[in-house]
């Protein structure tokens with residue numbers, strides 16, 4: 180099989196980095212990016228000998244100029260985009276009275292508007308291809324709300340709606356999926372639940388394998404993959 184070209188947002192840590200590793204081991208080209216140069220450099224150092232080519236970039240999904248730059252650079256280097264994994268995310272866990280408007284805007288901008296803008300910018304390219312896959316990393320909180328998640332959970336519900344709406348809107352070779360993981364041992368998870376025993380959480384590599392498999396595009400468009408018990 181020809182190497183695929185895969186863009187993974189927030190691929191310098193946790194689930195995104197583990198997913199990048201799966202594609203690289205398969206010989207695919209992977210665009211690794213996050214807003215911080217030092218984080219990108221660190222991820223490239225860890226991922227560089229796995230197989231496929233890495234295109235390291237710096238970018239913030241909240242800024243449409245960064246998204247356009249990433250899409251342009253990817254096309255310049257590889258000439259196509261086969262898979263987009265909208266993985267970058269931020270989480271906060273506190274009662275609604277303690278959430279500020281700024282918290283709300285940050286989570287909605289990174290978790291919802293970023294993926295939405297990425298899909299908008301990439302659609303003209305993917306629609307011209309025979310086959311492409313777009314995966315949203317939602318969460319168990321994308322179908323089950325919970326205390327102290329009055330912003331995070333709605334942001335993750337939105338990704339499931341975005342996936343279903345795009346699947347209805349683009350009935351071509353482009354497939355749209357959501358992934359709904361439970362607790363995964365990553366910096367994001369430990370920042371909101373520092374008391375958690377890592378042994379009770381999934382490993383990012385486990386979720387990365389599930390995302391890699393889903394990207395084969397065999398499930399019907401709109402499908403939501405639950406990765407929790």
Ligand SMILES: NC(=O)c1ccc[n+]([C@@H]2O[C@H](COP(=O)([O-])OP(=O)(O)OC[C@H]3O[C@@H](n4cnc5c(N)ncnc54)[C@H](OP(=O)(O)O)[C@@H]3O)[C@@H](O)[C@H]2O)c1
Pocket residue numbers: 188189190191192193194195212213214215218219238239240241266267268269270289316317318319359360361362363364365366367368
């Ligand atoms: N861990 C869990 O238990 C869990 C469960 C369900 C769903 N999820 C979801 O899985 C996804 C990945 O989370 P994770 O747990 O793997 O977290 P993580 O290890 O903290 O990684 C988050 C990644 O997102 C990047 N990022 C943050 N803000 C960004 C922005 N504005 N633009 C581009 N990249 C940005 C970070 O880059 P920097 O490091 O450079 O800031 C980092 O690479 C998130 O969408 C999260 O909601 C996680």
